[in-house]
Amino acid sequence: MNLCTITNHIHPEDVNPNIILPYAESSGTTAVLDAVKVNLAMQAIIPRMVKLEGIYSYDILFRELWTIGAPFILVEHDIIPWPGALAQLWTCPEAWCGFTYSIYGEFRSYLGCTKFEPARLGDCPLPEGTLIAFEGMDRIIEKTLLLRAREDWKSPAKYKHHLHTPPVAHLNIHHSRMRHFGELNPYFWEAETR
């Protein structure tokens, strides 16, 4: 068996993806955000860093990106995409794509590492005139787009969330399985509060 396998993947420098990295200044996240930035830098990816202040600023950012209309990829402040993952999203022909990542012991895809192509998906999937707090945005966006899939019988596939694997890493202690079950992992707890 050949243990030294050379694989080729599309390099981000060749596809120039539009990466948006929203982050908030809250205690305990500096090391995580640094890790995310280093990971992207090592892949020659320069994201647009957007500082979020307040519970509605993610909503405002999302609407702004949708209004611009160009395809974009959200990489949240605690997501570590593996080399080639973002290029794979960017070059995928689907309009709404996301990598899965671990949340409470399951692999799911929310907004953490997700591509949207607004021009192909219609109006912004957030409700007009009502700002949504960051923790509720993913469910509303998903619900709205899936509803469009049911209503658009000609091309329902474009409104479906295209899942990409293998999962990307998620450095979020609050979404770890041990935290979920109330059993704090001492190592992570120490790292978080250092």
Ligand SMILES: [Zn+2]
């Ligand atoms: Zn895709």
